Amino acid sequence: MPTDPAAPQEKAPSRNFIQQIIDADRAAEKNEGRVHTRFPPEPNGYLHIGHAKSICLNYGLAREYGGKFNLRFDDTNPAKEEQEYVDSILDDLHWLGADWEDRLFFASDYFDQLHQWAVQLIKAGKAYVCDLDADQMREYRGTLTAPGKESPFRDRSVDENLDLFARMKTGEFPDGSRILRAKIDMASPNINLRDPVMFRIKRAHHHRTGDKWCIYPSYDFTHGQSDSLEGITHSICTLEFENHRPLYDWFCEALEIHHPQQIEFARLNLTYTVMSKRKLLQLVTEKHVAGWDDPRMLTLRGLRRRGYTSESICAFCERIGVSKVNSTIDMAWLEDAIREDLNERAPRALGVLRPLKVVLTNIPEGETLEMSAPNHPQKPELGTRTVPLSREIFIEQDDFMEQAPKKFFRLKPSGEVRLRAAGIIRCDEVVKDASGQIVKLHCTFDPDSSRKVKGTIHWVSAAHALSAEVRLFDHLFSCENPDDVPEGGTFLDNINPNSLEILTNAKLEPSLANAEPGSHFQFERSGYFFVDPTDSKPGRPVFNRTATLRDTWAKMKK
């Protein structure tokens, strides 16, 4: 049917507040209509899902408006930064799919320019060298409710400031003995404007500039200028920098340079996890997890190893939106995003996590039947594969109940159930050991599966099964907000002791022996699994459970 151009159009997709700002800027032809964003990580840790939100936002905006996107490392504090982090961030960004083309920058590239600008501000009487030490600085700064007082060094002459700053640079003074400050307003209600630090003396080896410098610019004296130098139009950061914006603006104006607009949005919070670098680091260093790429960690490396795809993470970031409201997203949204992606792309397989042996008494010993199973029920074009069936098979322990409730559609004594892609079995006998534990089931197999049966279960032929290690993960914390602890407690008290379960005796269909590390499968009725890229060996894959399938039965039991 031809579309009628006069017909009411689909409602315009809603615009978030940043898009609205950019729309307005472009309408006013600000920056000649250009859009240029950037992602500015400090290389002092690994990227996590919260960074992904920022990356998708910045990169997405640049693409949407046909603009540019830069990657810039904010490396102004050599004491905390390392090349290792630079490398991992580069790698994670590539994986995520962000493309900065040839625009990879480092704030440390601008140290000379920043130094020059500092001299310029000194000459303009807008910056001075202060001899107060850190404790004195704090005293003079005042408090949230009380104004600060001016430093006794505030009115030094330009020449003296120039001389002192030059000597700071040449290394004449010890660390912390002097500092270069902007001369703004010690009584400002915004503490960031109470003569903030521009350059500090710090003898530390920088991962890029080595020992060239012993003075380093502060964040506030670096960030806006770096944006400016790169022609950034919209400098997007998180809410805690709101109070820094007046200072960002002050430096751009005092220096009379291109003035990007800082825009703040709410950082991502998720239930059942922590997001701060400090806490993630603590989890790693105190060995509550195996490392930065532990599949339970919401670092990009952790998610990647867990089996999350970059597409699912971007879809998630798209779905959560962006605003200035402090909010906490339900972890279920992340799980939903990966299920949605993997449901499409993951080929199906049969895998029994906790095996229970079943003897199909009417199949002769040594005989192997070849069953044909679809690789994807909704995508016949993905074809089928052969799954062997023989006298002894494994089924999931949960799929048999001796005393079954009425709604239990699986196997029970004298009951029938369908074996996926095979046939129907009837449970004739429950075999137990001396202690009453169920050892195995005796069933009869009916290859005619045209009959209607309530339940269908997965299975694996015992003689052909691949025994594999399967790792199951749960939330790292057992409550929605791990930081919600009684007096004297810490977030570590809320660690979920059962967040990792390793199954060493899972039974998988034999085709999985050749599963490629880094590939995804759905074990039918169970979940999505990822072949661990670092621990798998040829012929001996290790599977990480990325996510379970939705399970309405499990919910009914509650």
Next chain:
RNA sequence: UACCCCGUAGUGUAAUUGGUAACACUAGGGAUUUUGAUUCCCUCAUUCCAGGUUCAAGUCCUGGCGGGGUAGCCA
């Protein structure tokens, strides 16, 4: 007790800039199903509170209340 930001279903994001609350996820129902999966339907808010302006307020004004941020020579 200072300044700044923010309050819309359980969660998150919208609402053509003053025109009668939408979308997604969750939850609860139902249909289909050789995965209790997928898919598909249905149900769930008078927008923090109180005044005010207006024919009309989630949107504007005033005053409350609530949440968050800020006192590194961290970013």
